[in-house]
Amino acid sequence: MATLAEQVQGERMARIALSMIAEPNDPTTGYVLARHGGIETLRLIESDDEVPGLARADVLMWRERLTARVMPGLLDQVAQAERHGFGTLIPADKEWPAGLNDLGERAPYLLWTRGAASSLTMPLSDRATITGSRAATSYGEQIAGELATGLADEERVVVSGGAYGIEGAAHKSVLAASGQTIAVLANGLDRPYPAGHSELLNQIGDVGLLVSELPPGTAPTRHRFLARNRLLAALSGATVIPEASPRSGSMTTVIAARELGRGVGAVPGPVTSVTSAGPNELIKQGFASTVTQPSDVIALLDADPNPGRAVTRPEAGREFGHRHPSQGTPGHRL
Structure with a gap:
């Protein structure tokens, strides 16, 4: 079965998915995202690879916490969120504060x-x-x-x-x-x-x-x-x-x-x-x-x-x- 990182299309969709599985202001998620971007962060959540700069125990707890929220219908939830018609901003956008x-x-x-x-x-x-x-x-x-x-x-x-x-x-x-x-x-x-x-x-x-x-x-x-x-x-x-x-x-x-x-x-x-x-x-x-x-x-x-x-x-x-x-x-x- 394809991983979440393989199914998302682009950085915006990756960050939308990430916002659905990670709580705001999560220090480990923020650390990984700042260094690797949204798609790679999703991949690291579902992989067994090491995360440079983080202790193995911290990575394991982070993965356990987030993978528990990766449900089979997650991307359907992303599509449903899209239909609400709200705007989204990511750091690459000119409107990003x-x-x-x-x-x-x-x-x-x-x-x-x-x-x-x-x-x-x-x-x-x-x-x-x-x-x-x-x-x-x-x-x-x-x-x-x-x-x-x-x-x-x-x-x-x-x-x-x-x-x-x-x-x-x-x-x-x-x-x-x-x-x-x-x-x-x-x-x-x-x-x-x-x-x-x-x-x-x-x-x-x-x-x-x-x-x-x-x-x-x-x-x-x-x-x-x-x-x-x-x-x-x-x-x-x-x-x-x-x-x-x-x-x-x-x-x-x-x-x-x-x-x-x-x-x-x-x-x-x-x-x-x-x-x-x-x-x-x-x-x-x-x-x-x-x-x-x-x-x-x-x-x-x-x-x-x-x-x-x-x-x-x-x-x-x-x-x-x-x-x-x-x-x-x-x-x-x-």
């Missing part, structure tokens, strides 16, 4: 898109990520909305994750201002999540851009949300947290942004509010600039982007109770 290359081996295998992929070709300084607590207060949602509106007025693209609370407030304000917004999802684009934001996400897909590294039909999980946060950081020149508890998943976006040398901003809030404890602590420890108005975000975006790519991980990552995401387990039409 260059900022994702800074992730190195942690870059996504490909992106699924719905909407105007042209917003991904803009410079990093034209995109800002706003993320934070789902259980936001009215204060947090108001500030997130004002920042998003101000960025839209300056023709900057607002990147967020489509969730309730801070992220929803940011998206809605951009749309109300007739600006551009990108929603990066932790699930397939055909399964809007959260369900209560189905209308909002469909509107973003119509006038903005929906992005996911996961194929159609995929449900969100905690790991996928944490993995998604590295994309929120990499796609923008700066990340801003209006509200978040110290242990919020959005803090992993801050960690990723700092490691990438991106700007980080936080909105101060009442010391009595748990949802302001995260931003307050980021400011206190010097891990984030104070943001109180849109011009502060624009200053972060327009700052010299060369604090380097070798930014060390902040010790605050442990205080916020998070491991690095990597420690957990229109584009081209199809």
